[in-house]
Amino acid sequence: DIQMTQSPSTxxxxxxxxxxVTCRASQNINRWLAWFQQKPGKxxxxxxxxxxxxxxxxxxxxxxxxxxxxxxxxxxxLQPDDFATYYCHQYNSYPWTFGQGTKVEIK
Amino acid sequence: xxxxxxSGPGLVKPSQTLSLTCTVSGDSVSSTLHYWNWIRxxxxxxxxxxxxxxxxxxxxxxxxxxxxxxxxxxxxKNQFSLQLTSVTAADTAVYYCARAHSxxxxxxxxxxxQGTLVTVSS
Numbered sequence: 001d002i003q004m005t006q007s008p009s010t011x012x013x014x015x016x017x018x019x020x021v022t023c024r025a026s027q028n029i030n031r032w033l034a035w036f037q038q039k040p041g042k043x044x045x046x047x048x049x050x051x052x053x054x055x056x057x058x059x060x061x062x063x064x065x066x067x068x069x070x071x072x073x074x075x076x077x078l079q080p081d082d083f084a085t086y087y088c089h090q091y092n093s094y095p096w097t098f099g100q101g102t103k104v105e106i107k
Numbered sequence: 108x109x110x111x112x113x114s115g116p117g118l119v120k121p122s123q124t125l126s127l128t129c130t131v132s133g134d135s136v137s138s139t140l141h142y143w144n145w146i147r148x149x150x151x152x153x154x155x156x157x158x159x160x161x162x163x164x165x166x167x168x169x170x171x172x173x174x175x176x177x178x179x180x181x182x183x184k185n186q187f188s189l190q191l192t193s194v195t196a197a198d199t200a201v202y203y204c205a206r207a208h209s210x211x212x213x214x215x216x217x218x219x220x221q222g223t224l225v226t227v228s229s
Contacts, residue, residue, distance in 0.1 A: 034214075034215035034216070036154075036216070042221075043203055043205075043219035043220065043221055043222050044154065044203075044216070044219060045219075046214075046215065046216060046217045046218075046219075049213055049214045049215045049217075050213040050214075053213065055217070087153065087154055089154075089215060089216070091207070091215055094167055095156060095167075095169040095170060095171070096156045097156065098153055098154040098155070098156070099153070100153045101153050101154075
């Protein structure tokens, strides 16, 4: 199985901060990487696919980058609605796997 | 608007079979572009992909659960289902159904159900 490792596990930030979440794959996944946002008691929300394509209708402050084994989710200016847990997900190889999550909390 | 809704018992006894159904609206489970998935999240933990079923009935199951899983699709009801046998407390989780795309679109799990908590307990 491909292991997905996110860092940091928890991130404390303020509204307006630029935030980066890193996801590393244990082997090459090309650009088959997605990002999800999850709030307590809710289903994950689809943010980004193919490493850098933003889902339609989502704010442009979210962006993704990377390829191969290292990827980054960037929130350019953190908004109150963005405090949540973020997961990366590889769909290059079976079984599809997720990172362990990064919780973005209020500083 | 695509919507998915899980249904099934919220409590299952150890060693019994967990059965869930996902009802899809706004799309067809007969679509050749999509795969219909089950994903679970144990309390306070991350996400675990269980597997998918395609409209044709072909499946891919996570090897970690493969021996206990059966998925099926009912095109007449626009539903797909999950059965997980011989459950233990470790199978207690929120179970989500979700739509995924074929490689043609490059997209991943774009629509999810709200999730249903299944507790395994006697």
